[in-house]
Amino acid sequence: MSRPEDAEGEAPTAEMAPDAAAVAPASPDGFRLEGELPRVMRLSRKTLAVLGGTAGIAIGGALLWALRPVDPKAAQELYEVTSPNRSEAVTGAPADYGAVPKLGPPLPGDLGRPIVSAQKAGEPVPVPAMGPPTADPRQTAREQARQRALQEREVAEGSRLFLGGGSAAAAVSGILDAQPSAADPAKEAGTHTAARKAFLARGPQRAFESSERVVAPSSAAVVQAGTVIPAALITGIRSDLPGQITAQVTQNVYDSPTGRLLLIPQGARLVGEYDSDVAAGQRRVLLAWDRLILPGGGSIRLDREPAGDASGMAGAEDRVNNHWGRMLRAAVVSSFLGIGTELAADGDGDLVRALRSGLQDSTNEAGRRLVERELSVPPTLTVRPGFSLRVIVTRDLILEEQLASSRR
Template sequence: MNTRPQDDGVRPVSNRIVEAEVETDVETDVEVDAEGDEPDGERPVAPANPDGFRLGGEPPRVMRLSRKALATLGLLASVGIGGALIYALQPQNHLPAENLYDTNSRNRADSVNGAPANYGDVPKLGPALPGDLGGPIVAAQRGGQNVPIPPIGAAPAAGQPDPRIAAAEQARERAAQERDSARTSRLFLAGETGTTDSRSATAVGPAPSASIPGADPALPSAPTATSSRRAFLDQRGNRSTESPERIMRLASPYVVQAGSVIPAALITGIRSDLPGQITAQVTQNVYDSPTGRILLIPQGSRLIGEYDSEVAAGQNRVLLAWDRLILPGGQSILLDRLPGADAAGMAGLEDQTNYHWGNMLKAALISTLLGAGTELISNGDSDLIRALRFGTQDTISQTGRQVVQRQLNVPPTLTVRPGFSLRIIVTRDLVLEPMPAGGTR
């Protein structure tokens, strides 16, 4: 049996909410119609003011340059630069410079002032005079004596020599003496010694410097570049077309001939501040020169030598010389100072170079500070204080210059580290003995 719920006046909550909304809409429509604004249509909603919803401030405004202004400025700058270039490249009409030195009033030599002004004023020459007698005849005529002029080409008197022949003989003798003096001069024999010096000293006599006042006769004249070149050109070459030397037989089959290279490496380092000895070790086997199969210098042999500590300014290579070779069995041979070279065959070794720039800069800084300190002189100082300061300034300046000069005279320090690869150039044949074990390859 179906039972319907009785309507006791209680409605659901959702129904009541819908009815309330409908009533509110009806009341709103009635109020709008009562006011008479827009009873038939909908009222437009005004836009909300965005200032109330803004969270931050206004962004900064960006100032932009005008393209027209930039183009105008660029055009004006280009025109100005172009005009300046055109003006600078145009040739300028320079006025002739005024001569500050008057050449017309310059001093002239007395010989020029006393000379004739033109060819018309040149004195006429008289008759020709003989060469040797011309001077005495003219002197006698100026003294008022009447000396007859002998005709040129006339035969001399009996028993008198012909003056022309005598003059020619004197000229030949003079030329021969000049040649002998030039041949025996010390200027061209500066490099020769022994009998040549004694012969030249006997022929020429005392040295030229002995006749010069103030010269020291004990010091020889320094050779110049011109004299050395002239001496080289005056040297006489060998006129023989055949060499006197002949083929020499091989001294021994166990020989390392000249021109061979012994590779080695340094055991001790090199520093050019002081002279010293060096040792090296052969790094590769060296075989005989005729066949190249017999082992003569095995790997591990020791080399004894020395290096040159005399280093010039700007030098960066150390000169080596090897004196002795010690084989593994205890045998040794003198090497007669064989030269050392690097791996490329260039003389000497180059590794590290210290030019002492730090010490030089320190010396220059000290000299500058000393000189600047002495320059601070007050105008109110007395004459005595000024004199003392000037004297101190000269002394300190001279001391600073000496300090800098001493550092400039310090030669660079050359350093070659141990293990540096090198080569020994054989300049004379080395006769050795084959190694007993593993002596051939």
């Protein structure tokens, strides 16, 4: 039975072969749904390299040609002057210094011209002497010494820096009478020698030991000067306005002689104020304490005790605001105002230029005032609550009442 099935299966195959060959398409090109893609044209790398090199050489050559040193050329004289014109003052002047006329002796102003005319006419005319007579140097020196002595006498008579109870005028008169009227070189040399001896003999007039003696403390309950009281701020500080500050003692403070008696317990309050007058560039706030309040209710005046930070430096430093943002904004506004007034057109009339000039001056002045105002603003110093500080005792504090109350 397998053979007839095979025969039946093979018969249709042979019959269908001619039909399949008849319906097959001649070419698949007729069934394409998209058009032809454009061809891409690429640039040659060699061509780009050549063009780039040529452009670089051209730019470099132009740069070298533009930066070459320019040799100054002498200006060509357009018109040659063979015989330049000279002024009469130059042509009439002497050719050399030997031909310069020499001046004669000085003559009086009223008679000078007649005397010169008579001398030119050949008449012998005596020339009167001119100028003051020559003074004797010795006489001049004596006169100067006398004037100097008189001035010293007047100054000495007016002063009272003399010891011994005598009058100043009499003492000065005796001294000046003993001196010669003329300057004596030997006397001056002796004066200089005496001054040198006085300088060598002059020394410190203070004694080698101090007259002060050691003073015992007036009480056992004393906190002496130099003691440091640790504290911390309760209220903050801002230097824009003045104000009061309070702080709290953070450690027990004992007496200075023995260090065993508790005088300022932890928790005591400090009351003071800070300095709000801040200068440019300042970074620290100055503090001063006026009162110490003890836990039992007692208090003591501190007389403006200074305060420092944890390192002992005067004042307190935490945060500093220099207002750089405000100054930058003021500078930018001033710059824009100046730029706006500089923009002027060439075709503007005189009235427009005058108005623009006035506006320019006003805006420049406003911008300058704005910048100056921001520059004059001092920095703002801020100290936050809890800042650790130290109170420096400058005067002894007697706390006997606190010692008595603590013993009860």
